[in-house]
Amino acid sequence: MKKLLLNTVQIIFVLSLTVLFFSCDKTNDPVSNQNTTSGGNSGWKSQTSNITNSLFSVSFVNSSFGMAAGENGKVLRTTNGGAFWSVVHAGSAYWLKGIKCIDENNAVAVGYNGTVIKTTDGGSTWFDQYTGVTNQINAVTFKDANAGYLTGYAGSVFMTSNGGANWYPEIQVQTTMYGMFFVDYVYGLLCGSGGQIYRTWDGGYNWVTAPSGTGVDLNGIAFINANTGVVVGNLGEIHMSIDGGQGWYSCTSNVTNTLFSVSMPTINRITAVGGGGVIVTSTNWGGVWRLLKSNVGVNLYSVCFIDDNTGFAVGEQGVILATTNGGETY
DSSP: OHHHHHHHHHHHHHHHHHHHHHHOOOOOOOOOOOOOSSSSSSSSEEEOOOOOEEEEEEEEESOOEEEEEEEGGOOOOOOTTTSOOOOOOOSSSSSSEEEEEEEESSSEEEEHHHHHOEEESSSSSSSEEEOOOOEEEEEEEEEESOEEEEEEEEEEEESSSTTTTEEEHHHHHEOEEEEEEEEESOOOEEGGGOOOEEEEETTTOEEEEEEOOOOOOEEEEEEEESEEOOOOOOOOOOEEEESTTSSSSOOOOOOSOOEEEEEETTTTTTEEEEGGGOOOEEETTSSSOOOEOOOOOSEEEEEEEESOOOOEEEEGOOEEEEETTTTTTO
């Protein structure tokens, strides 16, 4: 009897998700009146970066400790939730396109010309790591201090099992990759140019394509488990999956700006950022997307949420935004 009841609950949950995701296709979904120039107070507050360089990536391990990376090899660090940011790496000729804080000691940043740099002391010192490629690396992720992955131009995918002391090429996929997300040590996904999505179920040794239903570039991807995820891209495109990326449903974002990054701490808070300071969010499993007020007009390139309320976004001209209420206008 208990088993029957459990199965019934699971079926109802899956059907609820399915209804919501199929509703993404409707063009008459409710649209919020919020935008970047009018209405109420923004839930996003500007923080002082003390730089004017663009920041392309932000990563936090908790509500206090995080880093951001960008132009001219700049890496910024905060230990107090962004109340103060300091430059902990600078002077490189190469732009850094991605950064991953593994914990408060270890972080890895990647970028132009195959650049990979790492810190093991919280950003006080950095050293180069070698991949053997000179292509631009766009994204990096780690599941712990040892297991990591990176990807970028020409579809290069590399993995490490020793914290980056050695990076091993896994596969050359067919197009440039802009975003990457690993749910665990074995299941991961890539997204890139021309609407391409690849997924792996064995830690990256094998990759298969997963039709996205679009031909525009896809720039950011996030999952909360092995089934439920979201991908964003050019022209405001948002697609969601409830079957591990095998199938994707198109959502109505109500914007046409390029969306560069998406963060999904839970199914109840999905937030994407993009061109012209655009921030869109969904709090109902991706069924409806609302435009939030950012109070900035520059491109926002990366967003990172710690939980449903606490998040950070970075972009052009050294802009850093933070929220403690999910970014909601009040």
